[in-house]
Amino acid sequence: MRLPIPWRNTNTDTSEPDTTDPASPAQLRIRAAYKNLAITPDGIWAFYLLDGVDWPLQTAERRAATMTDQTYRWADLAGHRIWLRGLHAPFPHQQYAKRLYEDSPKRLYPAQGRSFEDLVDAAQMHTIELGARRSASVLGVLVSTYKLQHPTDLAIVAGDKPATASQGELDRVRRELREITTAVARPGFGARPLSASELRWVIHASTGMGAPVPASLLHHDRHAISLDDVPGFTNPVYATEAPYAPTTVLRTNRESRQHTTHVAVLHVDDFEERDTARGDLAPFLAWAGSLEFPVEYCVVADVVDGRDLKGAAELDRRRAKNIAEHHEEHNDDPPARVLRGIDRAREVEDEVQNGTREVAARLRGVVMFAVTGETEEEALETASDLTVTAARQQGMKLVHDHGQYGYYRAFIPGEECPVSGHVTQMPGYFFASGVPNATSSAGDPTGLLIGNIAGSHDVFVFDPLGGTKRNRSNLVAIGSDPGGGKSTLGGALADFIASRGIRTVGYDPSGPWSRLCELPHLRDNARHLSLTGAHRGVLVPHLMVVDPRPGDYDTDAEYLLAVEEARAERMELAIDSFRDLLPYAMVSGDRTGAIQGTIESAVTDVGGDYGTDPWQIVARLEAMGDVGRAIAERLRARAQLKDGALVFPDPRKDVDDEPGKRLMEQAALTVITMEGLALPPKDQPDRSLWSRQALASVPILNLGARFATRTIYADRKPKAVLLDELGISTGGAGSFSSFAVRSSFDSRKWHALVALIFQNPNTLTKLDAQIGNLIGSAFIGRMDDAAARDALPLLGLRGDSGYHEVITGLERGEFVVRDWRDRVRKVYVDRDWWDPALLAALDTNPEGEGTYDEADGIFSGVA
């Protein structure tokens, strides 16, 4: 006969279940709920969802302001008991995929290769494999200890209208609720009431901790639900516990599948002092979401007005003093602990007696963390890891106590929390340093799955047209050192956008992106356009800026202004192009400005009408004296060369706009390259050190980029233009500024993604100091120290913030990303789920590349 072991969850009974015995009377303490309100034996609870506050890569001032705001918020809740709960939910891959699919009505249906559906599936599967999840903070406030007689009275409490005279107590509760709702909605919390569905989710996630919450349990639109609506509201959770067991065992049935979870709850027994100015010290509550294993937390505390603690604080001080005196009576030195106690007691007494309301406010209660595992051993191992990590990273001493079942119940909304041990009393400003709602989440609800966000388990999703949707610039800057992954990311973006059936133009003078056109799924919808092999006059400057259309403007005045701006920009482009077509020695020696002035005069005399023949300008130059004739002579000579011929059409023919129009007609991917052109060195901004061929390529590269950006103005449908920096930086400061300003505004207005891919941020920041304000999003990869400092404005970060070290410390494929809402995160570009054909097309590594092992040969012995 096998004897049962009382401290083990043994189960030797294999008989069929007995279905006749009545259920145990144990129930949730929430007896009724309406919207975010719930009735329990304690009184009426209100539950709120805290809005996320930006934390990673923020300035010290911003973080301090957040903590100050939260200090005020806790003080606002003085006199109430709070229940603060940190949960996490899996990344909503179904909603992500559904929305992405619905947002791509013109997706391609390739005959071969990966389809768009395959891409969506692969992204979903990858988020599941990564175990992507997001954190949330729910705040419960015990509004009143008033015992409602009728559950339907909750509707009166939640209503906007005052209660009748006979319902005075209800009206008092209603006013109290309004005050709390207003207080928690203020900065720092930005909280909103939970919906009935969200409250149900929290109860499900808490009762069946560690098990998924199926959406089928939540699909109800009404503010309140009945048991009949949701068969098995907590369906069904079975908590099992042996006497003095280290974990509580939950057997949770979800959609006919049973999940067994062991839950271990740990208490914070002691907090060390915290230096809130330390940038590397994560908030002690939000920190739980950054660990590699899932950790949930629960804080149950009474918020006490400091004035109510005067007597207790005085007693603490006197007691500590008395203890020290007692040691002295015995000719013994008081322990350091006692002396620290005296000092702290003196500070506490001063704060509660003389401090302002927010400084005096205290929270008294317990802080608990919960970990789960499929087996008891796994849960305890995780608990052990958490204890060590908490001590090392946060200075928190965690203890694992008995009574686990009672503490597990405390994680469920409305349940009673045993507050007999591990009680801590902390000032509001200390608890504010926990910042429960500090979030690492960023990115868009749908778009291209980029990869994991550092410091969290969330994934970054990038919507290439997210700026337009937020009515702001859709200009994105992507930069890194060579090999940092910028071209790969740009290529993946081009592939993703083109796969959605959105017109995409990639301008890549050096040519690697041309391989994208050979991908099986894009082959039928892509075109590689090599401008160096194009016919004469394809890059006539006066064709590169299209004429505005009257229908695109609200008023005639706006239209006329746009026409004038377009004329002026064409002339500027022509001046820059003609100057750069001249030999560098000739232009750089122009100290008096005669050459520049002559070109300007000739161009402005001819005008800036669309399609103006550049030979007219040459003819005008010839009539402008010796300098003009010399310039015209050089330009005629240049027009005989292969690259110059792209700017000057055949003198016997009219200007032909056909190539530009064909570009507009492209439905999917067009890659424009400049094969055979000697490209300028990207890491050498000083043009005097460039070769003659590199200097000669400058105007062609710039005009090529202009040719590509014509796509922006094709129509108001979504589109994307991805440009290599060479095309922009070669235009010079004036040309770049006008491009940046125009792209910033027009990308939004014309529903276009304009991506600028660069190697050295200097080329952008020095050409236009305001570039940080003009771009909507940025991806900054690994760079050296000086370049990293220059890149900070692109991320919207201050140059002295010290975050350049984050950029210099990035690994290959990692980027610091500024999303469309200016949130900055460190993100890993995850290529594991990409199509193998795409990976092969974007692989720019030389053949035979390998890695060195520093330990190679050390332990191989002497031959």
Add this chain to the structure above:
Amino acid sequence: MAIVATDDAARRQQFIWLGPVNSPWPFEASGRAWIMGLLLCPAFTVVAFVLAPRPLLTAAMPGPGGWLVTALTAALLGITAGVIVTRRVGRVVSATRPLKHHVNVLLMEASAPRDEQPRIHMSTDPAGLWLETRDTRVRRIDPPTFIEE
């Protein structure tokens, strides 16, 4: 205010009564331990007196002598037991885990789901699905009643 701390350093002070220098316990202990010890000693003494083999002692030493030996033995045993128990309890009782916490945990463990809990029928969807209900140390968390709008 970059450095912040809880109030626990001030609140978790415990008065330790110091005895004569170079003396072992019980002279150095918290006030509560002293009180507990004083209370436990007479309690254990009474218990020891009741349990002592009085008929044997009175038979061996008739008259008041037997009673006196019994009383002295009981007092000795009672004080020893009080000291041992107080010292054992003093090790686990702290500012963060006071005595009432230990009592509370004891009660929580006593009221947690146990083998003697009645067997229950799990409601499942779809109905009739066989679930593992053989382990009787389970307790169902019943749902709250959500009211209609």
